[in-house]
Amino acid sequence: MNRVSIEKVPSYDYEEVSAGLQRLLEPLGGIGAFVRPGERVLLKPNMLAGKPPEAAVTTHPALVREVIRLVQSAGGIPLVGDSPGIGTQRGVAKKSGIMAVVEECGAEFVEFARTTEVASKGLFKRFEVAAEYLEADRVINLPKLKTHEMMTLTCGVKNIFGILVGAAKPAWHMQAGFDRELFARALLDLYLVRPPDLTIVDAITSMEGDGPSSGEPRHTGLLLAGVNALSVDLIAAELAGIPKHLLFVEQEAVKQGLQGVDRDKIELCGVDPKSLAIQPFRLPPLSDVQFGLPGFIKNALRNQLTTRPEQIADKCILCGACVKACPPQVITIEGQKLKFDYRRCIRCFCCRELCPEKALTVRQGILLKVFGGKGK
Numbered sequence: 586m587n588r589v590s591i592e593k594v595p596s597y598d599y600e601e602v603s604a605g606l607q608r609l610l611e612p613l614g615g616i617g618a619f620v621r622p623g624e625r626v627l628l629k630p631n632m633l634a635g636k637p638p639e640a641a642v643t644t645h646p647a648l649v650r651e652v653i654r655l656v657q658s659a660g661g662i663p664l665v666g667d668s669p670g671i672g673t674q675r676g677v678a679k680k681s682g683i684m685a686v687v688e689e690c691g692a693e694f695v696e697f698a699r700t701t702e703v704a705s706k707g708l709f710k711r712f713e714v715a716a717e718y719l720e721a722d723r724v725i726n727l728p729k730l731k732t733h734e735m736m737t738l739t740c741g742v743k744n745i746f747g748i749l750v751g752a753a754k755p756a757w758h759m760q761a762g763f764d765r766e767l768f769a770r771a772l773l774d775l776y777l778v779r780p781p782d783l784t785i786v787d788a789i790t791s792m793e794g795d796g797p798s799s800g801e802p803r804h805t806g807l808l809l810a811g812v813n814a815l816s817v818d819l820i821a822a823e824l825a826g827i828p829k830h831l832l833f834v835e836q837e838a839v840k841q842g843l844q845g846v847d848r849d850k851i852e853l854c855g856v857d858p859k860s861l862a863i864q865p866f867r868l869p870p871l872s873d874v875q876f877g878l879p880g881f882i883k884n885a886l887r888n889q890l891t892t893r894p895e896q897i898a899d900k901c902i903l904c905g906a907c908v909k910a911c912p913p914q915v916i917t918i919e920g921q922k923l924k925f926d927y928r929r930c931i932r933c934f935c936c937r938e939l940c941p942e943k944a945l946t947v948r949q950g951i952l953l954k955v956f957g958g959k960g961k
């Protein structure tokens with residue numbers, strides 16, 4: 586069984602959040618079940634953009650503050666970091682009020698500055714993610730419950746998208762984003778690279794409507810927590826009244842037989858959701874996952890913003906393994922050359938993974954180079 590704990594927390598008053606967190610984590614074994622003395626514990630809030638806490642775009646600093654305190658009480662060393670969608674990391678941390686609580690509590694603000702290439706067992710074979718995220722002994726995921734105009738919901742799993750640094754985020758929108766299901770697969774693959782140890786959702790004030798950044802704050806007065814972010818998201822979506830057919834990540838997880846999305850195997854603890862009577866959230870009109878750009882601009886941008894496979898001619902023996910392995914079948918052999926249809930290439934890099942001769946390289950688009958998709 587996957588446990589998801591729900592607690593009522595009416596406001597961001599420090600004492601209420603602190604007491605609510607204690608009650609919330611009790612059924613999961615308390616903070617001691619997740620943090621050992623001396624461990625470096627990365628708190629990963631949602632720091633999408635530099636907005637004040639009352640805009641409900643970012644995780645509220647009061648929750649970040651109280652989780653820092655909890656980690657310290659267990660002897661852990663709290664670090665706080667995220668890579669924003671818009672703006673600099675420090676600028677967003679300052680405007681969202683997160684930097685002030687980091688400094689007040691003597692925690693460390695970690696800039697996601699280095700990237701590491703990691704292999705994935707999913708459809709997408711490689712990701713370049715923040716090394717700081719991988720190096721932490723523990724990760725506590727602190728998403729905000731919000732509607733999302735591309736994926737309907739952003740909560741625990743989508744929050745992990747922040748481990749892609751700088752231009753890598755729009756690049757992934759361009760790589761996988763022309764198909765919502767494909768983008769859901771990319772989000773899942775990325776989440777599974779290193780699932781967080783614990784997810785605590787800020788649903789005291791959530792966001793409905795045109796989320797994740799232009800919706801309206803909605804007071805829901807709740808905190809949710811669980812080990813499996815997929816289970817946490819499923820329950821959060823239920824509370825927000827989001828129909829299952831609009832939960833693209835969860836549907837993909839069901840297809841893959843992943844743990845955590847079988848509703849019958851989720852055990853709820855704490856407050857009974859039936860007693861909450863939350864009115865369903867106003868949902869966004871689902872938009873194109875590539876920001877509604879015209880096709881010709883998308884193609885040009887995709888090539889400039891993404892990485893793509895390329896043949897190393899003197900190593901390639903033209904065995905055809907990559908041609909067979911390519912899910913959308915976009916590779917052909919023409920004479921001595923491999924030809925890629927980059928407009929249809931989903932950048933999964935299965936070809937590179939399966940090449941017996943290491944005859945495929947990864948070339949970066951020019952904008953990706955300029956805006957720092959690659960770590961130092």
Ligand code: SF4
Nearest residue numbers: 901902904905907940
């Ligand atoms: S799998 Fe490798 S060696 Fe074989 S055709 Fe593709 S690039 Fe060439």
Ligand code: SF4
Nearest residue numbers: 911930931933934936
């Ligand atoms: S060419 Fe095919 S296998 Fe290679 S990255 Fe593109 S879609 Fe994936």
